Amino acid sequence: MFGKAVSYELIWDFTISGTVDESQRWILSAMQRYGQELVTMLWRMLGNEQDVCDAYQNTFLQLAHCEGRQKPEHIKAYIFRTAGNVAVSMLRRKVAERKRLSKAAVTRKSVSSPANELDSKYLQENLRCCIAELPEHLRNVITLRDLAELPYNQIGRILGISSATARVYRCKAVQLLAAWMSKKNKKDNENYEYK
């Protein structure tokens, strides 16, 4: 009698673990399907491999625990938006930390010079900082269009806007980025002259 009870229990456990396994297998499918695009987008946003791995892990962890562990209706939209948000908060943290450090120890090396203006690394860092400061709706479009290289119709579907609106947002985002980047450049150059 006892043996029978144990065997029933085992069967029950096996069934439960089997169903849980099946119910969450879509996470692995999503990872297989969108992983490569996601890593590319995160790499372009963060520019650091360890940060990319962290943001990627965080994204899938949030996916596994979203809405009571249920599969979201639009997985691609969920993944890309979550990854974008995670990456931006990481970027902001990085920028804040850099500011704090540069305040603590201002050295001539940390200040940009006019010669740096066309330096690729300086440009990239400058752009990343400015992207992190953009309003959410513009930032989402610029990251999905220029960093994830998705077509406008897909961006529209992910963000719940029309592709025309996405185009307009991208145009506005580029204008804002251009203005902010040149402002930052001027400021850095003034700092350099002051030094």
Place this chain on the structure above:
Amino acid sequence: MNTNNNCKQIRNWLYKAIENCFSLNADWVQNHIANCPKCQRRFVTIGKVNLALSAIKSQPHNLDLLMRANTQAICVLKHSLRQTPKAQKLKTILPQPKKLERWGKYTHSVANVAACIAILLLMKIGVFSSVDKLQAEGQKVIEQYYAAHVDNDLVDELFQKDAGQSSSTNHRGVMAI
């Protein structure tokens, strides 16, 4: 539904037309920029954003980044998921080139095959025989024209003489007159 599709198509055409007219590469925009210092400044700043975006895009990452990211992400998933064969496969996956890039090397061969198929189809439809017919019709018209303007005997002599030869020779003969 059909009206919606039409509307969408028209809007797409409009965007393309507007992009063609108002893109930064349009001649009138370039002419304006050449003479307007304010626009030159704007153009330079936007150029810098595009340059930075291209620099970011061209920066390569290690080939095993996807593998490492997958491994790290799978580590925090449930034990049952971690043990699945799919998870094991994801831990060793390498980035694959896009379909277009993968098939890009076959473009020339595909184009050649397509050209051959097109020629075969044209032969099957009878386009080449129609060309011959057209040539004969043209010769007749030229004959009639000369018959109307030159002496009949001369025309008979000319076209009878050339009848056995190719059409190009005919044409040259007529032109020589």
